[in-house]
Amino acid sequence: MRRRDEEEFAEFAAGARERLRRTAYLMSGDWELASDVVQEALIRVYVAWPRIESKGGLPAYARRCLVNVAIDMSRRRSSTELPSELTALDRASGDADLGVPAREALLAALRELAPRQRACVVLRYFEDQSVRDTAAVLGCSEGTVKSQTARALDTLRELTHIHDLVDEVTR
Amino acid sequence: MTDRLHTLLEDASAGAPHDPFELDSVISTGRSRVRRRRAATGLGVAAVLGLVAALGVSAGSGEDPQPAGPPQVRGLTLDDAVPAEPGRDYEVLHELTAHSSDAGMDGDFVRGVLPDGTVVVERHRGAGRQVGLVGDEGTRTVDAPRSLVNYLGSADGNPVFGADPGGLWLLDRQAMLWRSVVGGLTVDVNQTVQPVLGSDGRVVVAGPELAGSGTRELLDIDLATGTTDRIDEGGHVASRNGLTAWTDALHRPVDTVTLRDAVGQVRSFDPGTGDCVGTGIGVTSSRVVLMTSCQDLGEDDDTDVVTRIDVFDVTGDPVARIVDDDGFGPVRMSDRFLTLTEWDGERPGTYTYDLETEEFLRVTDDMSGLAGSETGSGDTLVWEERLDGDTGATYVVARMR
Numbered sequence: 001m002r003r004r005d006e007e008e009f010a011e012f013a014a015g016a017r018e019r020l021r022r023t024a025y026l027m028s029g030d031w032e033l034a035s036d037v038v039q040e041a042l043i044r045v046y047v048a049w050p051r052i053e054s055k056g057g058l059p060a061y062a063r064r065c066l067v068n069v070a071i072d073m074s075r076r077r078s079s080t081e082l083p084s085e086l087t088a089l090d091r092a093s094g095d096a097d098l099g100v101p102a103r104e105a106l107l108a109a110l111r112e113l114a115p116r117q118r119a120c121v122v123l124r125y126f127e128d129q130s131v132r133d134t135a136a137v138l139g140c141s142e143g144t145v146k147s148q149t150a151r152a153l154d155t156l157r158e159l160t161h162i163h164d165l166v167d168e169v170t171r
Numbered sequence: 172m173t174d175r176l177h178t179l180l181e182d183a184s185a186g187a188p189h190d191p192f193e194l195d196s197v198i199s200t201g202r203s204r205v206r207r208r209r210a211a212t213g214l215g216v217a218a219v220l221g222l223v224a225a226l227g228v229s230a231g232s233g234e235d236p237q238p239a240g241p242p243q244v245r246g247l248t249l250d251d252a253v254p255a256e257p258g259r260d261y262e263v264l265h266e267l268t269a270h271s272s273d274a275g276m277d278g279d280f281v282r283g284v285l286p287d288g289t290v291v292v293e294r295h296r297g298a299g300r301q302v303g304l305v306g307d308e309g310t311r312t313v314d315a316p317r318s319l320v321n322y323l324g325s326a327d328g329n330p331v332f333g334a335d336p337g338g339l340w341l342l343d344r345q346a347m348l349w350r351s352v353v354g355g356l357t358v359d360v361n362q363t364v365q366p367v368l369g370s371d372g373r374v375v376v377a378g379p380e381l382a383g384s385g386t387r388e389l390l391d392i393d394l395a396t397g398t399t400d401r402i403d404e405g406g407h408v409a410s411r412n413g414l415t416a417w418t419d420a421l422h423r424p425v426d427t428v429t430l431r432d433a434v435g436q437v438r439s440f441d442p443g444t445g446d447c448v449g450t451g452i453g454v455t456s457s458r459v460v461l462m463t464s465c466q467d468l469g470e471d472d473d474t475d476v477v478t479r480i481d482v483f484d485v486t487g488d489p490v491a492r493i494v495d496d497d498g499f500g501p502v503r504m505s506d507r508f509l510t511l512t513e514w515d516g517e518r519p520g521t522y523t524y525d526l527e528t529e530e531f532l533r534v535t536d537d538m539s540g541l542a543g544s545e546t547g548s549g550d551t552l553v554w555e556e557r558l559d560g561d562t563g564a565t566y567v568v569a570r571m572r
Binding site: 006009010013014017018021022023025026031035038039042043046047048052057061068071072102103106107114115116121122125126128138140142143144147148151 | 176177179180181182183184185187188190191192194196197198200201202204205286287288412432434436455456457484485486488506507527528548549550570572
């Protein structure tokens, strides 16, 4: 890659990685794994960089790489490797406004979802992506995004702590 | 409303611990992958890399981070499938019936499902033939062109069929009008596993086999203009939502599977399928499925019979292998499900492997001789059950849970 391209990539990676890491965390429930997911996704972006003609599409392409990597990694992990949400929560407590019980419930609920359903929720309601853009990231139809999101919200609705919230979203 | 869930997710992902991210490591690993790809292209070592990948070892373990460890390959036979239960595993949306006998064809033959759940049927009533779109609000029909043949999939939500002797028919479902696309182009309309699914108004098809080569031209067609771009020369091809996958040749073992993504990035891998002959390929946004025949080839053997199905992720890492030494019946694939049929043997029926969740279900112990290439879309799955002996079928269109 030309030096100029590499500088542009470095600038993009530095600006995007924090948000990508948070997305990866919601996908994986583990900060260390999220860092690995971001690293692998950005490597894929680097390799594709010269072929990406419209740099305006970079965030979407990076998001697509990230989601694919996260889904594949979730497949590879055995059940014994799944992170303890309490451990993850302890590390993540910080100054967040959300109370630990609700945060715990939400993260545990996300882990109950199939990977692509989880991706739909994260992309639609965390990344604020439209149905069309979410379909583009996941490489599926808009109808699939709608049905996967609806199924995901059905599952989340069953959880006491966020029952009312999900009801509001789907009302 | 959605703002509150957004806030909840923002809070849940706040307070991140220190990030060990190292930009230099990303760049150096990226450089090495680019070098390796160039070397593989130039020196033809893709087969070696693929073999390593097939063995579950990172091809670049000395350079690339592989935080999740080697992939786990899941070996399956039909015995591993769990019987599906209505209610728990699926909800029936439609049941459509059809008959085919010496007296003729009658009824609604399901050909596929569009992304919004609309069922595409070929309706026979006496000598007439129509194409129908079955949805929640009833059925809309239009007379079928005489040259219309196989249903090939959808492009931007519109059904696409092959034309005999060449070209494509696209049904504008709003106007219920047919449009002939690239009428002069000869395309193979008998490809295994529903190959034509486009994005941005494009479809990917294969031309006829080039004499004596075991290959054919793989073409990318703009449906609006009919402009045709040559992708490569290869064997079996599949395309979905911008991701295109193809094998290197027909009628012989598959040495290389090549993938091209939406931005034109190309990668190849050796599927590690040995001497098994490639019979078809399928692709989703995250999986590549390769069908092969591993029968001992004799004069009477039919090499189109699929005996092994390998599922890979889009980096070429193997995910699962499904084997039936007796040979599967029709193998079909949607953007989520791989559907298998066992005609004979000890486990007749229809099976489905969920490419997203890796669940393997037996949806029915029955099957119909009318089973063809029809498949579902998204959560929707189609299978057939016998009706009036071997002359009829009930098509079950179900939403999988």
